Amino acid sequence: MKVLHTADWHIGQLFHGHDRTYEHQQFLYWLVQTIKDEQVGVLLISGDVFDQSNPSAAAVKMFYRFLNQATKANPHLQIIVTAGNHDSAPRLESPKPLLESSNIHIIGLIEKDEAGNIDYEKLIIPLKDQTGATKAWCLAIPFLRIGDYPVIPNADNPYAEGIAALYQQVYQHALAKKQNGQAIICMGHLHTQQAEITDLDTTERLIMGGVEHISPASFHEDINYVALGHIHKAQRIGGKEHIRYCGSPLPMSFSELHYKHQVLVFTLNEKGISSPQPIEVPLAIPLLRVPSTHSSLPDVLLALQQLPDTNGDPGFPPYLQVCVLLDGPEPSLRHQVEKASAGKHVRLTKIDSRYRNASAGATQEQPFSHDRLNELKPLDVFTRVYESKYNTPVPEAIQQLFNQVAQEVSQIQAT
Template identity: 25%
Template sequence: MRILHTADWHFGRTLEGRDRREEQTAFIDELVQIVEEKRVDLVLIAGDVYDSVNPPAWAEELFYDALERLSAGGKRGVVVIAGNHDQPERVRAAAPLAYQHGIVLLGLPKEAPFVSAPPAGEERVRIIEAGPSWFELAIPGVPHHAVVIALPYPSESRLKELISERFTQEEMQQAFSERIARLMNEYAQKFREDTVNLVTSHLFVMGGMESESERPIQIGGALTVAPSAFPASAHYVALGHLHRLQKLGDAPLIRYSGSPLAYSFSEAGQSKAVVVVDVIPGEPVREEIVYLASGRPLARWKATEGIAQVEKWLAEGRDAGAWIELELVVSEAIDPAEFQRLRKLSDDFVKIQRVLVRDEEEKQEAQAAGKREELSPEQLFRRFYERKRGVQPDQRVVELFARLMASARETEGGERE
C-alpha cells in the first residue's frame, strides 16, 4: 500500500496581511498531480486544514474540492483529522456524505467513523470495521487492508477528560503522555500482522523542532507526548502540528510532514514537502520525500549599505518570486518620503524593519555627552547634513555653520541686554 502524508494546510492564513489563496490553490493542484503520478492508495491529512475555527467560505470550498479530487471517485482512500486550529464539528460536518466516497472525516478523539458499504457492483474504498479512533479500510486493487488509529487533536476538553487539576507542569506532561500511550496501546490491539498499521494524530512530540508559525497548542507545553507513546507495531506514524519536515523515530517510523507553505519568516530557506511511504506487512517501510514547488519561498534580506544596496539586489533578480522580509541597517533616520519610495520598489516586500545603529565615533560622542540631546551644535549639524545630503560636510561648511551660530548668539545676547 502506498500512503501519502500531508498536514497543516492552514487554509485562510495570510503572511503579514498578504493573501496566500493563490499559493494554497496551487498546492492542491500539485498535490493531486503527485497522488496520481505516484499512484497513491491512501492520503492521510493530519490536521489543521484551516487556520481558524471560522475560516472564509473560499477556504472551505477549496478543502472540499481537494477531497473530491484526491478521492478519485472513491477509488483512493482519504483520511482527515482535526487539528488544534480546526473546529471539530466543521471538519466532520460532511462526514455522512464523505464516507460514501471513501473519505473519513474525524473531528474529535474517540470518534468512530460510519461502517459503510459501497453501492452494489461498485469497487470503492470501504470501512470494514470501526471503533472509537480506529477503523479498518479496504482499498480497491490493494491486497492488504489498512488499520488506522486516527486521533484528532487530543486536548483535555476534546478528550472530555480531566487529566489532573493538581499536577505540576512536569507531572502534567508525564500524565498526558502516559494517557496518550494508553489510548494508543488500546487501539493498537486492532493491528494485525497481515494489515498495514498506521497512526495519525495532531500533537507535539518531544524532540520536535518548532518554528514561529505554530501557535502553541497549550501554554506551558503540558500537551507533549513522548515518542515511546506510539505503538511499536505501527508501520508509520503521520503527525501534524509542527511545520518543519522532520523524522522523530525509526521503529515505528514517526514523521511530521510539515506545512506545504512557509507561514512565517522563521521558515525562510526551508524546503516544503509531502511524505510518501510504501508499506507491505512483514517488510521494511520505504519512504520518499517529495518536495513541493507550488508555494512562494520566503527570504530574509539584511542590507547594511543602505537603500542603494537593496536597489542593486532587486536589479540582480535576487530571490526572484519570494516574499521578502527586509532589515535595513542605517546610521540615521530615513526620510519618510525615501522610506515610502523603498516600499514601492517591490511588491514582494512583506515586512520592512529599520535598524538604527551608531558608528563607534558617534557612540563615543553620545557617551561623552550623556544623551543625544546633549550633543554639541556642530555634532548635530554634521548628522543633519549627512542625513539630508548623504555625505559628511566638508570643513568649510562646518566653519560657516560655526560662524553663523556665533553670530546668532551675539545677536541673541544683544537683544537680552
C-alpha cells in the same frame, strides 16, 4: 499500497497581510497530480486544514473541490482527515456522513458515551486495498483538548500523561482487530519532545510552559508509522524513522527561506512499511531577503534599487523581507524602503530592524522589584526602555516631547 502524509495546510492564512489563495490552490493542484503519479492509495491529513476555526466560504470551497478532484484522480483513494488546533472540530466534521460514502473520513471530535467513556472504535479506521482487503489500521486522533483524554489520578503532568494514556488505549483496541500481515499507523496533531521548531512555532505553539510536550514513548513501539502535524518543520522525532512531522507545504515565516517543504510517501507491505520518502512541494511564490544580512540603511536602499523592475510582469512577485541595521530610531524608515522598492518585482512584506549593540559586553540589569518600580518617575522608565532597545541615549528633543505628553496626562488626571 502507497500512503501520503501531509498536514498544516492552513488554508485561508494571510502571510503578513498578503492573501495566499493562489499559493494554496497551486499546492492542491500539485497534490492531486502527485496522488495520481505516485498511485497513492491513502492520503493522511494530520490537522490544521484551515487557518481559522471559522474559515471563509472560499477556503471551504477550495478544500472540498480538492477532495472531489483527488477522488476522481484515484477512485480507490482513501482520505483520512483529523482536526488540528486551528480547525473547528464540529465544523470540520459536519459533512462526515456524506463523505464517508466516498472513503473520506474526518475525525474532529472525541466521542463519549453517557458514562463519559471514550468511544475508541470511532478512532480506528481500516485501510483497504483496491480489492477491499484490509492492509492496515489507522488510529485517527485529532488535536486533543482538555476533557478529550483520560484523567490520570495524581499525575505530575495531567496533559501529557492523559494524552499518552489515550494513545495507549486506542492502540490496544486496534490490536484486538489486527491480523497477521496488517500494519498499524496513527495520526496526531501535537507537540512532541525534541521537536525542532520554526519562528512561527515559537510564537504560536509554546503556550503551556513546556507541559504540552508529548514523549515519543507515548506511541507504542509496534506502531509502524506515526503521522504528525502541528510543528511546521519536517523532521524525525527521537531518532525514529517512523515518527515524522511532514511539515507545512507552504512557508510560514522568513526563517524558512532555504527550507524545502515536502510531503512524505511510504508503502505498506507485508513487512510493515518502506522508509518514508520526501517529495518536495514546488514553491509558488518565493521568499526574498534583502540584504542577506542586516546592513546599514544606505546599503539597504542601494540593494533595493538594484532589484529587477516589474516591467509589467503580471505574475506573483516574491515576498520581500528587508533587513536593516540601525544606530537608533528611524521614523522615516518605511517610507524610504517603500520608495526604494517602488516599481521593483517584489512585494514588500516585512522590515526586520535591528539596532547596533554598543553594550554587548555589559551585564544585563536585573528586573526591578515592584517597590523599586514605583519609585521611578515616568521619564526614568521611558529612558531605560529606550536605551535598552536602541543602545543609545534619548535625544533631548524626544525627552522634551515625552515630558510634554506626561505633563498633559497629569493635567487630565487632575481634572
